[in-house]
Amino acid sequence: MSTLSYPEIGATRLGPLPDGYHHLHHRTRVGRGGADFAAAGAAVTEWRMHRASGARIDASAARAEPGGDVRVSVALGPIRMTAPCRVIWTAYQEEGRTGFAYGTLAGHPERGEECFVVELADDGTVWFTVMAFSRPAAWYTRLAGPLVPPVQHWYARRLGRTLRRLVAAS
Numbered sequence: 001m002s003t004l005s006y007p008e009i010g011a012t013r014l015g016p017l018p019d020g021y022h023h024l025h026h027r028t029r030v031g032r033g034g035a036d037f038a039a040a041g042a043a044v045t046e047w048r049m050h051r052a053s054g055a056r057i058d059a060s061a062a063r064a065e066p067g068g069d070v071r072v073s074v075a076l077g078p079i080r081m082t083a084p085c086r087v088i089w090t091a092y093q094e095e096g097r098t099g100f101a102y103g104t105l106a107g108h109p110e111r112g113e114e115c116f117v118v119e120l121a122d123d124g125t126v127w128f129t130v131m132a133f134s135r136p137a138a139w140y141t142r143l144a145g146p147l148v149p150p151v152q153h154w155y156a157r158r159l160g161r162t163l164r165r166l167v168a169a170s
Contacts, residue, residue: 028160
């Protein structure tokens with residue numbers, strides 16, 4: 001069993017995000033009301049959002065559960081990168097929040113943690129947030145240097161658009 005490749009385990013849940021990493025924070029409105037909140041939460045925690053965005057998911061469980069392993073594969077043009085992760089924490093409708101975070105395992109091109117959270121605001125708006133901290137772990141992500149953060153932001157925006165589409169279709 002692989003160990004996590006970074007020491008700040010759980011920082012995406014408790015904050016603040018640790019120094020020495022690139023920080024990502026992207027928030028997208030994906031719906032309105034309890035039904036949209038439930039649909040968005042299920043799509044996130046059951047891996048449907050990731051799959052619908054074009055990622056390949058090989059998970060040890062049908063939905064995100066602490067300790068579960070997941071391999072996320074994403075294609076960037078002709079290049080496919082596979083990223084082994086472990087689910088660190090989950091929130092299932094806790095105080096208007098549903099989501100999870102996974103942390104990187106050995107073999108992941110980055111070191112760090114990323115969370116995917118759906119929130120139901122007091123005004124009924126449903127928000128989706130991607131928050132992460134990461135730094136290069138592989139030679140090719142170190143070499144890519146300043147290109148990695150824009151790719152991460154692009155992917156976070158893609159996940160938000162995908163989730164909005166899934167919620168609208170539910």
